[in-house]
Amino acid sequence: xxxxxxxxxxxxxxxxxxxxxxxxxxxxxxxxxxxxxxxxxxxxxxxxxxxxxxxxxxxxxxxxxxxxxxxxxxxxxxxxxxxxxxxxxxxxxxxxxxxxxxxxxxxxxxxxxxxxxxxxxxxxxxxxxxxxxxxxxxxxxxxxxxxxxxxxxxxxxxxxxxxxxxxxxxxxxxxxxxxxxxxxxxxxxxxxxxxxxxxxxxxxxxxxxxxxxxxxxxxxxxxxxxxxxxxxxxxxxxxxxxxxxxxxxxxxxxxxxxxxxxxxxxxxxxxxxxxxxxxxxxxxxxxxxxxxxxx
Amino acid sequence: xxxxxxxxxxxxxxxxxxxxxxxxxxxxxxxxxxxxxxxxxxxxxxxxxxxxxxxxxxxxxxxxxxxxxxxxxxxxxxxxxxxxxxxxxxxxxxxxxxxxxxxxxxxxxxxxxxxxxxxxxxxxxxxxxxxxxxxxxxxxxxxxxxxxxxxxxxxxxxxxxxxxxxxxxxxxxxxxxxxxxxxxxxxxxxxxxxxxxxxxxxxxxxxxxxxxxxxxxxxxxxxxxxxxxxxxxxxxxxxxxxxxxxxxxxxxxxxxxxxxxxxxxxxxxxxxxxxxxxxxxxxxxxxxxxxxxxxxxxxxxxxxxxxxxxxxxxxxxxxxxxxxxxxxx
Numbered sequence: 001x002x003x004x005x006x007x008x009x010x011x012x013x014x015x016x017x018x019x020x021x022x023x024x025x026x027x028x029x030x031x032x033x034x035x036x037x038x039x040x041x042x043x044x045x046x047x048x049x050x051x052x053x054x055x056x057x058x059x060x061x062x063x064x065x066x067x068x069x070x071x072x073x074x075x076x077x078x079x080x081x082x083x084x085x086x087x088x089x090x091x092x093x094x095x096x097x098x099x100x101x102x103x104x105x106x107x108x109x110x111x112x113x114x115x116x117x118x119x120x121x122x123x124x125x126x127x128x129x130x131x132x133x134x135x136x137x138x139x140x141x142x143x144x145x146x147x148x149x150x151x152x153x154x155x156x157x158x159x160x161x162x163x164x165x166x167x168x169x170x171x172x173x174x175x176x177x178x179x180x181x182x183x184x185x186x187x188x189x190x191x192x193x194x195x196x197x198x199x200x201x202x203x204x205x206x207x208x209x210x211x212x213x214x215x216x217x218x219x220x221x222x223x224x225x226x227x228x229x230x231x232x233x234x235x236x237x238x239x240x241x242x243x244x245x246x247x248x249x250x251x252x253x254x255x256x257x258x259x260x261x262x263x264x265x266x267x268x269x270x271x272x273x274x275x276x277x278x279x280x281x282x283x284x285x286x287x288x289x290x291x292x293x294x295x
Numbered sequence: 296x297x298x299x300x301x302x303x304x305x306x307x308x309x310x311x312x313x314x315x316x317x318x319x320x321x322x323x324x325x326x327x328x329x330x331x332x333x334x335x336x337x338x339x340x341x342x343x344x345x346x347x348x349x350x351x352x353x354x355x356x357x358x359x360x361x362x363x364x365x366x367x368x369x370x371x372x373x374x375x376x377x378x379x380x381x382x383x384x385x386x387x388x389x390x391x392x393x394x395x396x397x398x399x400x401x402x403x404x405x406x407x408x409x410x411x412x413x414x415x416x417x418x419x420x421x422x423x424x425x426x427x428x429x430x431x432x433x434x435x436x437x438x439x440x441x442x443x444x445x446x447x448x449x450x451x452x453x454x455x456x457x458x459x460x461x462x463x464x465x466x467x468x469x470x471x472x473x474x475x476x477x478x479x480x481x482x483x484x485x486x487x488x489x490x491x492x493x494x495x496x497x498x499x500x501x502x503x504x505x506x507x508x509x510x511x512x513x514x515x516x517x518x519x520x521x522x523x524x525x526x527x528x529x530x531x532x533x534x535x536x537x538x539x540x541x542x543x544x545x546x547x548x549x550x551x552x553x554x555x556x557x558x559x560x561x562x563x564x565x566x567x568x569x570x571x572x573x574x575x576x577x578x579x580x581x582x583x584x585x586x587x588x589x590x591x592x593x594x595x596x597x598x599x600x601x602x603x604x605x606x607x608x609x610x611x612x613x614x615x616x617x618x619x620x621x622x623x624x
Contacts, residue, residue, distance in 0.1 A: 010520045018416050025410070026429045029493065032444045033432075035455060039447065050458035094333070101330025108321055113331055120338045122546070122608055125345030126597025127558075127577070128584040129365075132351070133344050136362030152337045182326035203435075211437030214559065218585055229439045233563065236442050259453060266443045273435050281428060 033270065040064070040267045044260030063264040066256045072223070073231060073265065079143075080210060080227045087147040087209040092201045094151040096194070099160030100186050105169070121154045134219060145219045146227075150209065156201050163197045164190065199283040207273055228269050235262045352376070352595035358588065375595035384579065392575040392600075395557055396548045398484050403554040404544055406492040408537060411499035412529055416521070430493025438555060441486050442563040449473050449482070474568035482564055487554040495553060498536055506532035542615050546608035549576075549600055576600050 039047055043058035067073050102113060124130075131140075139145040171193075172185040180188075191198065213229035220226070235258055321328070344362065352375055354368045379385060410430070417423040433441070448455045449472040457469040472478045510528050519527065544552040551557035558577040565573030576596060584593025 008520065010522065014416065014521050018413055019422075022413060022417065022422075022426050026426050029429045029433060029489070032448065036444060036447060048453055050453050051462065053455065053459070094337075097330050098334030098337075101327045101334070104324055104327040106320070107324060107327060107331070108317070113335060116335060116338060116343075120342035123346060123605055124342075124601055125347070125349045126594060126601055127581060128590055128593040128597050129345035129348035129351065130341075131585065132348055132358065132365065132590060132594075133340065133362060135358065137340065149341050152334055152341075157334070182330075186330075207435045211435075211439070213437065213439050214562075218581070229437050232439045232443055236439065236446055236563065237566070259447075262443055263447065266440055269440055270436055274432070277432065277435060278428070281431070 033274075036263050036266045036270075039260060039263040042260070043255055044257035045255050047260055047263075048257055060255070063256050063260045066261055067264045067268065070261075072226075073228070075224055076226050076228045076231045077268070079225060080229070083143070083146040083212075083227065084206055084209040087150055088202055088206040090147055090151045091153055091205040091209075092198060095153045095156050095201065095205075096160050096164075096191065096198070097186060098152060099157050100164055100190060102157070103161045103164035105165070117154055117157065131219070139219070141220050141222060141225070143225060145215055146209070146212070150205070153201070153205060156204070160197055160201070163194065167193065196283050199280055203276065203280040203283070206276075210269075210272065228265065232262065232265050232269065235265070349594055349598045349601070351591045352598045354591055356591040356594075358590050375592045376599075378592060379595055379599070384574070387571070388574060388576050388579050391572055392549060392557070392577075394480060394572075395483055395561070395575060396552065398480055399487050399554055399557070400544055400548055400552050402484050403488050403492060403552070404541065406488055407495035407540075408499055408533065410492060411496040411503060411533075412525055414496060414500060415503050415529065416525075427493075427496075430496065432493075433490045434494035436490075438490075438559040438563055441490055445482065445486055445564070446473065471568075473564070474566060476569040476571040476573070479564060479569045479572040483557075483560045486564075487551070487560065491554040495540065498540060499533055502533045502536035503529060538615055542611045545611040546604070548607055549604050 035053070038054070038056055039052060040063050041059055041061070042052055042056040043060045044063060046052075046058045101107070102110070104110075107113075134140050134145060134149065139148060167190065172180075172182075172189050175185050175189060211229055213227060213233050216225070216227040216230035217233065238258065348362075348365050351365045351368070353370055353372060354365070355371045356364060356368045358364075360368060382388075414423055414426060417426070447453070449457065449470075451457060451469040451471055451473075454469070454472075456472075457466075460466045461469065470478075472482060506528065510532075511524055514524050514528060540553065547553065549557070551560065557575055558581075561573050561575045561578045562581075565578065577600065580593040580596035580600075583589050583596065
C-alpha cells in the first residue's frame, strides 16, 4: 500500500460537499418514514392542527386500537398475509422449476423457448385484453387472481436460468443413477444449494405480493377479498381532495381521524418489509448484479 | 459430394440415425421438457392469449361472450380507432402520456449515475453502507404507500411541507400540490425519483467496481485531481451499463420507464381537480373499459400504446447497436 498523501484542497472541498449532499439525500429518504411513524402514535385530532414534526405531541395508541377493531382493516390484513405467503411460495417454486427445465444445456427447442419468453417480457396485449382472459378462465372475483397469474416471474426466470447453469451437471448424477426422478433431484438437490437465489426471489416476489393493489381494485369486487394496499388507496382517494379531508371519524372512546388511521395503515404495511429487509440486503444486491451482468 | 446425396435421399441410413438420436435425446430430457412446457402453457394463457386478444380492438366484442367471443364476434374495421382519434380527450391524453414519460426519463435517468459516483467517492465504508441501505428502501414499498406519504407531506391542511413553509412565513397560502394540474408532473417525477433512483445505483456501482484500480493510481501519479479522475476514468468505465439502462428506460418509457409505473402514479396522484394533466392513455383505457364496459374500444386504446412501445424498444435497441455496438437483443 502506498502511504496516504495529505488531502489536497480539492479533495477537502469535494468531501465536504459530497457528505453534505449525501446527508440531505439520506434525510429526505428516511424522514417521511419517521414522520408517518410519529403521526401514527399521535392523537389524530391534535395532528390535524398541524405543526407535528419530530415526536408525538400527544402520545396515544388509539389509532392502532381502532385499526385492529375495524373489520375492514383486519380482514384486509388477513387476505394480504395469505396472498403473500401462498403467492410467494407458488411464484418462487414455479418460476425456479421452469428455469431448471430451461437451464438444461442441450435442451431441444431451447432457442424457441427463449424467444417466447423475450416476446412475453416486452410485448403486452394491454390490461383490457388481460382482464378479458382472466374473466374467461374464471379468476375474476376469486382469491386465485392474486396468486395464479403471478406464478411465473419472467425477470427472475432469466436470473434463475443463469444461476442453475452454474451448478455442475454431475451434482444430480448419482441420484439419477439410483433412479430418482428429475423432480426429486430438483426439490432435494438443486433447491437446497440455491438459497441465495431463493432468498432474492422470496424478497422481491413477497414484497410485490404484499404491496399489490391494482388487482384488488379492479379484478375483485367482494369486500372480503380486499387487500391492505387497496384499503389505503381508498382512504387516500377520499382524503386527497381538500373538501373531504377534515371529516374526522369519532368512535365512542377513540380519538382518531381518517388521516391518523391512514398513517397507522402505512406503518403496518411498511413494517414487515423493514423487518426482513436488512437480512436479505446482501442477497438482493448480489441478485441484481447477476441480473445486470447476465441479462 | 457423397454426403450430399445421402442427405438428400431422405431415408438414408445416416438421417435415420440422426432421427433416432433426436428422439432418444428428446426422451432422455423429457422431464426437463415437461417443466418448460408448464411454463410455456402459462405464458400461452396469461401472455399470448391477451396478445392475440387485442384483435378485439377491430371487432364488435361483448364481454359476455367470453374468450371465444374475441374470435367469433364480427369485424368492424377501424371504427374504434376513429372514435379514439375523434375523442375530445385524445390530444390531451397523448400530450399527458408523452410529457409524463419524457420528463420521467430525462430527470430520473442521470440521477442514479451521479448518485453512484458520489457513493463511490465515500471512503468511509460504514457511512457508505448506511446511505445505500437507506436509499434502496423506498424501492420495496408500494406506490400506495408513497401516495399516502405524499398526502401527509403536501396536503393543504395538515401537510408537513405546507405547515412548515407557512410557519416560516415563506408562503401565506398553502400550496395545492396534490390538486393543482400544474404540479402533477412535478409530483410524479419527484416521487418517482424518491422511490427508485437509489435502487438503480446498484447497477452503476457494480460497473464502477469493475474498473481497474490501476487506472486511478496512474492518473493520480500523473497529477489528475478527483474531478478529472471521475470524468476520465469513472464515467467512461460506466459507459456499458449506462447504455444498457438507457435502452431499457427508453423501451419501457410509456409504461413509466425504470422508475415506477405511470399507470399507478396516474391513478394514485390523479383526481378530479388535476385530471387535465393526470389523465393518461392507460388510465383512460382502464376507466372506459372497466367502468363503462366498452372493452373493445379500451383494447384499441391499449393497442395504440403497445404498438408505440414495441417500436420504441426495437428502435432504441437498433440505435444503440449502431452507436455503441451493444444491444440487448
